Amino acid sequence: xxxxxxxxxxxxxxxxxxxxxxxxxxxxxxxxxxxxxxxxxxxxxxxxxxxxxxxxxxxxxxxxxxxxxxxxxxxxxxxxxxxxxxxxxxxxxxxxxxxxxxxxxxxxxxxxxxxxxxxxxxxxxxxxxxxxxxxxxxxxxxxxxxxxxxxxxxxxxxxxxxxxxxxxxxxxxxxxxxxxxxxxxxxxxxxxxxxxxxxxxxxxxxxxxxxxxxxxxxxxxxxxxxxxxxxxxxxxxxxxxxxxxxxxxxxxxxxxxxxxxxxxxxxxxxxxxxxxxxxxxxxxxxxxxxxxxxxxxxxxxxxxxxxxxxxxxxxxxxxxxxxxxxxxxxxxx
Amino acid sequence: xxxxxxxxxxxxxxxxxxxxxxxxxxxxxxxxxxxxxxxxxxxxxxxxxxxxxxxxxxxxxxxxxxxxxxxxxxxxxxxxxxxxxxxxxxxxxxxxxxxxxxxxxxxxxxxxxxxxxxxxxxxxxxxxxxxxxxxxxxxxxxxxxxxxxxxxxxxxxxxxxxxxxxxxxxxxxxxxxxxxxxxxxxxxxxxxxxxxxxxxxxxxxxxxxxxxxxxxxxxxxxxxxxxxxxxxxxxxxxxxxxxxxxxxxxxxxxxxxxxxxxxxxxxxxxxxxxxxxxxxxxxxxxxxxxxxxxxxxxxxxxxxxxxxxxxxxxxxxxxxxxxxxxxxxxxxx
Numbered sequence: 001x002x003x004x005x006x007x008x009x010x011x012x013x014x015x016x017x018x019x020x021x022x023x024x025x026x027x028x029x030x031x032x033x034x035x036x037x038x039x040x041x042x043x044x045x046x047x048x049x050x051x052x053x054x055x056x057x058x059x060x061x062x063x064x065x066x067x068x069x070x071x072x073x074x075x076x077x078x079x080x081x082x083x084x085x086x087x088x089x090x091x092x093x094x095x096x097x098x099x100x101x102x103x104x105x106x107x108x109x110x111x112x113x114x115x116x117x118x119x120x121x122x123x124x125x126x127x128x129x130x131x132x133x134x135x136x137x138x139x140x141x142x143x144x145x146x147x148x149x150x151x152x153x154x155x156x157x158x159x160x161x162x163x164x165x166x167x168x169x170x171x172x173x174x175x176x177x178x179x180x181x182x183x184x185x186x187x188x189x190x191x192x193x194x195x196x197x198x199x200x201x202x203x204x205x206x207x208x209x210x211x212x213x214x215x216x217x218x219x220x221x222x223x224x225x226x227x228x229x230x231x232x233x234x235x236x237x238x239x240x241x242x243x244x245x246x247x248x249x250x251x252x253x254x255x256x257x258x259x260x261x262x263x264x265x266x267x268x269x270x271x272x273x274x275x276x277x278x279x280x281x282x283x284x285x286x287x288x289x290x291x292x293x294x295x296x297x298x299x300x301x302x303x304x305x306x307x308x309x310x311x312x313x314x315x316x317x318x319x320x321x322x323x324x325x326x327x328x329x330x331x332x333x
Numbered sequence: 334x335x336x337x338x339x340x341x342x343x344x345x346x347x348x349x350x351x352x353x354x355x356x357x358x359x360x361x362x363x364x365x366x367x368x369x370x371x372x373x374x375x376x377x378x379x380x381x382x383x384x385x386x387x388x389x390x391x392x393x394x395x396x397x398x399x400x401x402x403x404x405x406x407x408x409x410x411x412x413x414x415x416x417x418x419x420x421x422x423x424x425x426x427x428x429x430x431x432x433x434x435x436x437x438x439x440x441x442x443x444x445x446x447x448x449x450x451x452x453x454x455x456x457x458x459x460x461x462x463x464x465x466x467x468x469x470x471x472x473x474x475x476x477x478x479x480x481x482x483x484x485x486x487x488x489x490x491x492x493x494x495x496x497x498x499x500x501x502x503x504x505x506x507x508x509x510x511x512x513x514x515x516x517x518x519x520x521x522x523x524x525x526x527x528x529x530x531x532x533x534x535x536x537x538x539x540x541x542x543x544x545x546x547x548x549x550x551x552x553x554x555x556x557x558x559x560x561x562x563x564x565x566x567x568x569x570x571x572x573x574x575x576x577x578x579x580x581x582x583x584x585x586x587x588x589x590x591x592x593x594x595x596x597x598x599x600x601x602x603x604x605x606x607x608x609x610x611x612x613x614x615x616x617x618x619x620x621x622x623x624x625x626x627x628x629x630x631x632x633x634x635x636x637x638x639x640x641x642x643x644x645x646x647x648x649x650x651x652x653x654x655x656x657x658x659x660x661x662x663x664x665x666x
Contacts, residue, residue, distance in 0.1 A: 069517070132574055132581075142512060145520040179475060179562040184402070187478040187559045210566025214574050226520045227560055229512040233543025234567050241465055241547050242575035245606065248465075249599035256599050262592025266582035273578065 001056070002290075002310050003094040004303070007035040007063040007081040008101025010296045014043050016100055019303025021047075024054045027311050032056045032094055034081045035063075060084040066296050070104030074112060082106050086113035089289045095314050096290030098306040100298035103282065106291070107143055114287045117319055119332030122151045123286030125225065125293070126162050127232055130239070130274040133216030137163050141282050142229035149192040150333065152176070152222055156197055156204070157325050158285040159220035165316040166283070166309060172219035175208035177227060183207065189224060197222075200329050239274040243267055283309060285322065290314050334389070335623075335643050336427040337636070340368040340396040340414040341434025343629045347376050349433055352636030354380075357387045360644050365389045365427055367414045368396075393417040399629050403437030407445060415439050419446035422622045428647050429623030431639040433631035436615065439624070440476055447620045450652055452665030455484045456619030458558065458626070459495050460565055463572070463607040466549030470496050474615050475562035482525035485509070485555055487664055489530055489537070491618040492553035494658050498649040499616070499642060505552035508541035510560060516540065522557060530555075533662050572607040576600055616642060618655065623647050 002023075006016040013035055024031045030053075033040050037059040049055070060081035064073040074083060085097035086109040099106045107125070116123060127141035139159040144151060156174050163172035176194055178186035183194050185207060197204045208218055213231065223231070250256035260267075284291040290313040292306040313319075326332040335356075339349040346368055357364040363386075366373050370392040382388070393414035397406040407416060418430040419442040432439045440458070449456060460474035472492040477484060489507050496505035509527055511519035516527050518540060530537045541551055546564065556564070583589035593600075617624040623646040625639040646652075659665040 069515070132577060145512070177563060179478070179559060182402070190559075210563040210568075211570045213567060214570055226512060226523075227563060230510060230543040230560060230564060231567055234546060234564055235543075235571060237544045237547055238568060238571040239575055239578075242572055242603065242607075243579075244465060245572075245603045246576075246596065246599050249602050250596055253599070256596045259592040259595025259597075260599075263579065263583055263589045263596065264592075266579050266586070266589050266593075269582045270575065270578040274575075 001030040001032050001094045002307055002314070003032040003034050003058070003085040003088045003097035004307060005034050005081045005085045005097060005099035005101060006040065007060065008099050009294070009298050010066060011299060013039060015300045016298065016303045017043050018047070019300035020307060021049060021055065022300070023304050023307035023311070027308065028054070029311055030054045030056070031307065032058050032088060034058045034060050034084050034088070036060070058084055058088065064102050064105040066102050068102060068105065070102060070108045073102070073105055074108045080109070083109045083113070086110050089114050096310040098292045098294060098303060098310055100294035100303060100306070101296065103142065103293050106293045107284065110284060110287055110289065110291055114289045117286055117288055117322055119323060119326050120286040121154055121333050123284060124155045124158060126159055126283040126285050127228070129213070129221070129232065129235060131214050131216030135167060136213070136216060136219050136221060137167065138213070138221040138223070138228055138232060139285070140223065140225040140228050141232055142225045143284070144225040147189060147224040149189060149196055152189065152193040152224065153196045153331055154326065156202070156220065156222045157329060157331055158322055159222060160202055161318060161321050161325050162283060162285060163219045165318055165321060166312050167219070169219050171203050173217065174202060174204045174220040174222060175212065175218035176206065177213070177221055177223040177231070178207040178209065180209060181207050193222070202329065240271070243271065283313070288319055290318060334363040334365050334427045335640055335647070336365040336367050336391070336418040336421045336430035337640060338367050338414045338418045338430060338432035338434060339373060340393065341432050342627070342631050343399060344632060346372060348633045349631065349636045350376050351380070352633035353640060354382060354388065355633070356637050356640040356644070360641065361387070362644055363387045363389070364640065365391050365421060367391045367393050367417050367421070369393070391417055391421065397435050397438040399435050401435060401438065403435060403441045406438055407441040413442070416442045416446070419443050422447050429643040431625045431627060431636060431643055433627035433636060433639070434629065436475065436626050439626045440617065443617060443620055443622065443624055447622045450619055450621055450655055452656060452659050453619040454487055454666050456617060457488045457491060459492055459616040459618050460561070462546070462554070462565065462568060464547050464549030468500060469546070469549060469552050469554060470500065471546070471554040471556065471561055471565060472618070473556065473558040473561050474565055475558045476617070477558040480522060480557040482522060482529055483666065485522065485526040485557065486529045487659065489535070489553065489555045490658050490662060490664055491655055492555060493535055494651060494654050495616060495618060496552045498651055498654060499645050500552070502552050504536050506550065507535060507537045507553040507555060508545065508551035509539065510546070510554055510556040510564070511540040511542065513542060514540050526555070535662065573604070576604065616646070621652055623651060
């Protein structure tokens, strides 16, 4: 079963439930809807849902909102939907969950309740990012602020397994995000991480620069969580802003305004391709669970995509593969 | 006098000389053209330049190329144009210089020859960045890989003086780049830096996120040089790529292709507004000199803009103001 936190998003729980029902039917999987029982049952009734045994409802009396401080909220709200999801995994009832909420709270709830994969030093957040050539993955996207080289080396391995099994990339290229291609460029952390990665039997291309991320030749971008979080937010905003820049420019020119109207479908497509809420969200790797954290603005498609990602990970035994790959490369700690 | 390294760019020295001559004439300043003497005189003759006493030529027999390793190149090529520029400043002949070359080599040449401003812990690279609302400054853009909170606090002050005097912003807003607005979010470095900055008598708005940089409400973005270098490169590339994304989308649709052709002037303007080679480059702050490092692809307009920036800094006594502002805030070390 995959647990689905229907309460924590910015939109109405109905949109998440809708995405979950679609996923349950299309993938023929069991989903556990976690949230206000009455609200969930009301929606199921209203929507004319026919009980087929693939949907369960688990009550959670509380919700952690987007703006709440993760550690404090998780301590206070013991019956929050995201914590109930984590507990369902802990108790072996669910093999993973999707939450469209507060990333920090999902991390804390997961760390508190679910064990790490044997040999993994730090769980990490993998984020799917848009590039010109399709989707890449960036790891760590914000779970670990302070890192040592051994963490980053493991992130590289977890990212490789993710790119290979979830994104179906053969022998994915791995790049270490730094300030120059030469091995001698970087900060202490990346210099030492490069030393580890360069000797591993993986497709490590060496250091990459900020320029390279969106070009799409690098399948797995490795960095610490502080840098990763900033890069993802910069990327997300600028993809939007460029269109705004052009919009500002055309405003005073009739012909250009007509032109802008003509290309609008292309702009909309581009926005869609670069919209983080389309991807289903960030993937929490390194715990004995399959957890996807959606964008706060997740709609039913995001939820559907997110649950799909959880399902793909479960079916491909991602957690087991991470252990064996770490072992193979001598990085199991 | 402002020294101009005419040799280190990717383009022909002529374009830099052209920009320098224009700056000398328009700002009525003295420029020292540093490079292959014969080549420079040849160009001056060819261009019909009339000697007015505001141009000197200084011979440099060597050049450090873009791909060379800074420390090694500066050791080996004692007579490289960028080193001659730094020596002209050291010897009091020039008050600053412009180089369109290898950023690392310019930093090393400057650090080796020019003294730090009294009380400054680390010189830092300030980069002018495009935003929706105009230009902001990001500091440090890549001079310091390993930082402590005291460095970042001084970067904030140097950035403030730069935004105020060079960019003419009244009481500029200062933001500390982190992973969340709350003071409790960040890594060790930013948490401790926030503690220092929050008590200073400056317009410190607190932590900012990757989202906020390009919105343009923050005049001075403070971060360590590793993060800054990555952010600048990500920004630069994505501004380009978005247009490419839309270009890809329109390719198969005749109407959209017409639309794209109609808005092309707007796209070109946007490109120009977000083109780093338009700005004149990065400003090296914290040394007893006024140094601008241009983009490798600098043309004569970039050189002209860069020399303009050096000139504005000299006329506004930027180095003196940095000392007094650090003193005022109790940050002079």
